[in-house]
Amino acid sequence: MPYINIKVTKENLSQKQKAKIIEGVTAVIEDVLDKKKRTTVIIIDEVDTDNWGIQGEQVSIRRQRNNE
Amino acid sequence: MPYINIKVTKENLSQKQKAKIIEGVTAVIEDVLDKKKRTTVIIIDEVDTDNWGIQGEQVSIRRQRNNE
Amino acid sequence: MPYINIKVTKENLSQKQKAKIIEGVTAVIEDVLDKKKRTTVIIIDEVDTDNWGIQGEQVSIRRQRNNE
Amino acid sequence: MPYINIKVTKENLSQKQKAKIIEGVTAVIEDVLDKKKRTTVIIIDEVDTDNWGIQGEQVSIRRQRNNE
Amino acid sequence: MPYINIKVTKENLSQKQKAKIIEGVTAVIEDVLDKKKRTTVIIIDEVDTDNWGIQGEQVSIRRQRNNE
Amino acid sequence: MPYINIKVTKENLSQKQKAKIIEGVTAVIEDVLDKKKRTTVIIIDEVDTDNWGIQGEQVSIRRQRNNE
Numbered sequence: 288m289p290y291i292n293i294k295v296t297k298e299n300l301s302q303k304q305k306a307k308i309i310e311g312v313t314a315v316i317e318d319v320l321d322k323k324k325r326t327t328v329i330i331i332d333e334v335d336t337d338n339w340g341i342q343g344e345q346v347s348i349r350r351q352r353n354n355e
Numbered sequence: 356m357p358y359i360n361i362k363v364t365k366e367n368l369s370q371k372q373k374a375k376i377i378e379g380v381t382a383v384i385e386d387v388l389d390k391k392k393r394t395t396v397i398i399i400d401e402v403d404t405d406n407w408g409i410q411g412e413q414v415s416i417r418r419q420r421n422n423e
Numbered sequence: 424m425p426y427i428n429i430k431v432t433k434e435n436l437s438q439k440q441k442a443k444i445i446e447g448v449t450a451v452i453e454d455v456l457d458k459k460k461r462t463t464v465i466i467i468d469e470v471d472t473d474n475w476g477i478q479g480e481q482v483s484i485r486r487q488r489n490n491e
Numbered sequence: 492m493p494y495i496n497i498k499v500t501k502e503n504l505s506q507k508q509k510a511k512i513i514e515g516v517t518a519v520i521e522d523v524l525d526k527k528k529r530t531t532v533i534i535i536d537e538v539d540t541d542n543w544g545i546q547g548e549q550v551s552i553r554r555q556r557n558n559e
Numbered sequence: 560m561p562y563i564n565i566k567v568t569k570e571n572l573s574q575k576q577k578a579k580i581i582e583g584v585t586a587v588i589e590d591v592l593d594k595k596k597r598t599t600v601i602i603i604d605e606v607d608t609d610n611w612g613i614q615g616e617q618v619s620i621r622r623q624r625n626n627e
Numbered sequence: 628m629p630y631i632n633i634k635v636t637k638e639n640l641s642q643k644q645k646a647k648i649i650e651g652v653t654a655v656i657e658d659v660l661d662k663k664k665r666t667t668v669i670i671i672d673e674v675d676t677d678n679w680g681i682q683g684e685q686v687s688i689r690r691q692r693n694n695e
Contacts, residue, residue, distance in 0.1 A: 294562040309408030311587035329408035340513030340533035362426040377544030383447035397544035445612030465612035476649030476669035494634040519651035581680030601680035
């Protein structure tokens with residue numbers, strides 16, 4: 288029954304990558320909690336780099352600066 | 356003042372369906388908490404079926420398989 | 424599969440009240456989405472009134488002032 | 492290390508406005524917590540007015556009515 | 560930079576189990592996203608079984624019934 | 628109407644500090660969005676350092692190590 292919300296910056300994650308995240312994270316959770324037949328639910332949110340701030344600055348701006 | 360976040364898979368929910376969810380859920384909450392003049396806030400997130408996992412598998416894949 | 428998170432101020436909600444919220448909100452969601460066998464998940468968070476702000480002020484302070 | 496999630500209705504927030512929110516909110520948090528070198532993370536979600544309910548009614552409908 | 564929120568029912572998770580969840584989930588995310596030096600943040604919420612509903616019923620009640 | 632959720636590690640935040648966070652963050656948001664009479668809602672979650680992971684490690688462990 289665990290519920291997991293994963294937020295990553297939006298950068299063309301493929302369906303396969305999302306599948307791997309869902310499969311891998313579910314496996315970790317169910318392994319540690321050591322129970323069968325759990326119904327782990329995972330939701331992935333892809334967030335625009337303009338909408339993600341770190342240390343007071345947009346990720347979009349940080350990346351631009353780092354690539355200059 | 357209750358705050359409610361509802362996540363459903365994205366599948367063409369109409370404006371009317373969203374209105375009904377908002378109206379109905381607010382009514383339940385305010386009825387149980389038994390107070391007038393509450394300002395219940397509800398936010399509905401519609402999530403792509405590729406981004407929703409259940410039991411380690413994407414909803415998009417589960418549905419494909421079930422429809423084969 | 425809908426996932427719902429409900430945040431209310433912590434004020435001695437009984438187990439019965441929580442049961443009614445869970446039952447009522449699930450009924451609304453499943454009725455509007457019109458599907459059988461959905462596995463709606465609901466999580467209720469009870470938040471201390473010191474940790475809840477509205478219009479720039481703690482709920483605990485607002486209530487104190489209103490009761491004076 | 493604080494993590495902050497900000498939900499606002501979607502209404503053409505500019506990149507600059509988002510930058511100001513991220514900068515300003517980070518400054519408040521780090522000032523109050525009085526620590527250097529914190530890595531505050533902020534995520535802004537812009538929510539469609541059809542998906543936001545207040546007092547049992549969609550924001551999109553409330554606005555329409557108020558503008559009539 | 561990914562941010563992950565994990566909600567599980569409160570049932571005496573040890574510090575070690577939490578450490579394993581944090582380590583394991585971070586490894587999956589960073590492996591799939593294939594980047595070094597990411598600062599993955601994980602927050603685990605432990606939720607009372609009275610506050611968790613599934614299919615319209617509290618987990619605390621479901622467990623009682625299943626153990627009878 | 629903005630809704631803001633702030634997660635910080637649990638470390639004896641005073642009522643006053645919470646009040647300052649609520650007041651300051653509300654001011655930033657309302658200033659940038661440039662509207663009067665908004666009803667900004669803020670919820671602060673204080674998270675145990677065992678339940679917060681960063682770069683694959685619990686904050687409680689990181690702090691212990693850094694203090695040795």
